[in-house]
Amino acid sequence: MNLAHLHLLLNHVPTVGFAVGLCLFLVALIQKDKKVQRVSLGILFAVAVLCIPAYLSGVAASEIMQDRPGISTELMAAHQDAALSAFALMELTGGLAWLALWQFRRSAQAARPVLVAIVFLSVGSFALMAQAANLGGGIRHPEIVSLGEAAAAAPVINTAWLKAASLRSFVNDTDWVWPACEAIHFIGLGLAFGVVLLLNLRMLGLMKAVAFADLHRTLPWGMLGFGVNLVTGMLFFTGVPEQYTNNAPFQWKIVCLVLLGANLIYFTSLGDPWHVDAGGDAPRSAKIMAASTILLWLGVVYFGRMLPYLGGSY
Amino acid sequence: MWLEGSGPSTWLRESQSLMAFPLVLALHTVGLGLVVGCTSVVSLRILGGASSIPLKPLEKFFSIMWIGFAVNAVSGVMLFAKEATTVGISVVFWVKMTLIALAMWAVTRIKTKVFDDPLIDTHPIPGNVRALALASILLWAAAITAGRLLAYVGPTQPEAGIIFGSQ
Amino acid sequence: MALALLVGVAVLVVVAVMAAAGYVIDRDAARRERKR
Numbered sequence: 001m002n003l004a005h006l007h008l009l010l011n012h013v014p015t016v017g018f019a020v021g022l023c024l025f026l027v028a029l030i031q032k033d034k035k036v037q038r039v040s041l042g043i044l045f046a047v048a049v050l051c052i053p054a055y056l057s058g059v060a061a062s063e064i065m066q067d068r069p070g071i072s073t074e075l076m077a078a079h080q081d082a083a084l085s086a087f088a089l090m091e092l093t094g095g096l097a098w099l100a101l102w103q104f105r106r107s108a109q110a111a112r113p114v115l116v117a118i119v120f121l122s123v124g125s126f127a128l129m130a131q132a133a134n135l136g137g138g139i140r141h142p143e144i145v146s147l148g149e150a151a152a153a154a155p156v157i158n159t160a161w162l163k164a165a166s167l168r169s170f171v172n173d174t175d176w177v178w179p180a181c182e183a184i185h186f187i188g189l190g191l192a193f194g195v196v197l198l199l200n201l202r203m204l205g206l207m208k209a210v211a212f213a214d215l216h217r218t219l220p221w222g223m224l225g226f227g228v229n230l231v232t233g234m235l236f237f238t239g240v241p242e243q244y245t246n247n248a249p250f251q252w253k254i255v256c257l258v259l260l261g262a263n264l265i266y267f268t269s270l271g272d273p274w275h276v277d278a279g280g281d282a283p284r285s286a287k288i289m290a291a292s293t294i295l296l297w298l299g300v301v302y303f304g305r306m307l308p309y310l311g312g313s314y
Numbered sequence: 315m316w317l318e319g320s321g322p323s324t325w326l327r328e329s330q331s332l333m334a335f336p337l338v339l340a341l342h343t344v345g346l347g348l349v350v351g352c353t354s355v356v357s358l359r360i361l362g363g364a365s366s367i368p369l370k371p372l373e374k375f376f377s378i379m380w381i382g383f384a385v386n387a388v389s390g391v392m393l394f395a396k397e398a399t400t401v402g403i404s405v406v407f408w409v410k411m412t413l414i415a416l417a418m419w420a421v422t423r424i425k426t427k428v429f430d431d432p433l434i435d436t437h438p439i440p441g442n443v444r445a446l447a448l449a450s451i452l453l454w455a456a457a458i459t460a461g462r463l464l465a466y467v468g469p470t471q472p473e474a475g476i477i478f479g480s481q
Numbered sequence: 482m483a484l485a486l487l488v489g490v491a492v493l494v495v496v497a498v499m500a501a502a503g504y505v506i507d508r509d510a511a512r513r514e515r516k517r
Contacts, residue, residue, distance in 0.1 A: 175466075179462050179463060179465075179466050182462045183455075183458055183459040183461075183462040183463075186343075186346065186350075186458045186461075186462065187350070187455050187458055189343075189346075189347055190346060190347055190349075190350025190351050190354060190454070190458070191350070191351070191354050192351075193347035193348070193350070193351035194350070194351030194352060194353075194354045194355040195351075195355065196351070197348075197351055197352065197355075197375075197378065198355050198375075201374075206374055207371040207372070207374055208371075209368060209370065209371040210367055210368060210371045214364065214366045214367045214368075215364070215367060217363075217364040217366065217367070218355065218358070218363070218364045218367075221354075221355075221358060221363070298344065301340070301343055301344055301347060302340050302344075304343075305336070305339055305340040305343045306336055306340060309335075309336040310336075
């Protein structure tokens with residue numbers, strides 16, 4: 001299985017998966033069913049997490065496919081640009097979905113402005129995703145190729161403000177952007193790591209005087225750290241994709257991050273960690289999740305730092 | 315310079331093994347994560363974030379921070395020794411060292427004023443301590459930035475064409 | 482020198498935005514906790 005194949009598998013998630021999550025969310029809002037709201041928010045978050053390897057494998061796929069006969073490079077470029085905008089909005093939606101889940105855990109309901117924002121952002125993301133998917137289909141399906149080319153020439157929603165090529169020149173042609181992104185990337189990692197240590201060391205038995213629910217309140221700080229790292233990371237990737245697409249440590253880093261998404265939902269929403277009181281001992285499952293979270297984060301930092309040395313594509 | 319010619323430094327420079335330079339760099343990054351992570355969380359709490367967390371239990375974080383600091387001091391010396399002649403005269407490097415010294419001073423002041431206070435958690439945190447916490451956050455962010463800039467400014471600049479910049 | 486300044490300003494802006502966002506979220510959570 002190569003990365004192009006992986007892309008074909010994964011791209012069903014931000015399309016079909018997202019459609020399911022969005023419909024469920026809208027129905028849950030109308031029915032005022034909080035349980036279903038939480039489930040659908042979880043789906044939206046999971047889709048946003050999987051959208052990361054979906055996008056990255058897409059860029060890898062374009063490198064694999066670009067010299068093959070019968071492939072329209074203009075369509076691939078149009079598809080990538082549309083996908084980039086869709087991806088950006090999708091990640092924002094996923095981030096807010098996570099925040100709503102965090103609020104649901106803490107006060108039995110999410111803030112109305114957050115839910116409203118998620119409605120608008122998810123509908124917008126879906127529209128952009130549909131457009132990107134339509135263009136993507138045109139790349140290799142001759143039965144709809146004419147439709148695809150017409151769409152590439154005049155996309156329904158104009159995403160020209162965020163083209164992969166313009167991001168690429170922003171990152172590469174200015175001398176301050178890359179070092180600034182690197183510095184921010186380290187600051188983000190510091191903040192995320194601090195929150196990770198706080199929560200997970202508590203599960204493992206340190207600082208027992210504090211209830212987990214109180215520490216849970218620091219999760220948004222960790223997510224802000226992760227958030228800036230996602231943005232700066234995407235700037236690195238879009239700037240010089242060739243350094244990353246076939247780079248093994250980078251791929252392992254992404255695998256670790258996707259797995260961490262599951263751990264994050266565990267600590268954000270589930271009852272086992274939430275009910276660990278001041279002085280209380282965490283259940284076995286929570287300890288295992290805590291240990292795995294720390295190990296996965298060390299993996300992210302290690303693979304990230306080893307990118308230039310183990311990858312062999314520099 | 316004698317430091318560069320010394321045994322460990324030559325090993326670091328010339329060893330192709332993954333256990334050498336890349337590992338030292340990786341350790342330096344993990345140490346950074348420990349130090350900046352622990353100080354950020356404590357500082358943010360002092361500044362009023364997540365105020366339902368009692369301060370006293372967070373004292374454990376200082377021990378973890380010191381472990382990270384030790385890892386970075388050792389790995390830092392090794393990284394320095396590798397390029398002592400070029401880094402030693404770099405203004406950015408000495409700015410980074412100064413920022414770290416100031417940041418550690420702020421952190422140890424916080425430890426003394428807040429965590430060694432027997433009345434901890436009984437009274438609101440005074441404004442001058444909150445200022446120290448803010449300073450700590452900004453100083454660590456600046457130290458990280460200076461560390462990154464080391465690869466781009468001054469005698470340690472990379473040859474043209476290497477995007478990554480770091481050694 | 483100009484590079485260091487540009488990088489420094491960019492970092493400062495990002496840190497400030499993160500701080501503002503974190504502050505807003507935390508204040509909202511504190512308010513809801515008091516109401517409960």
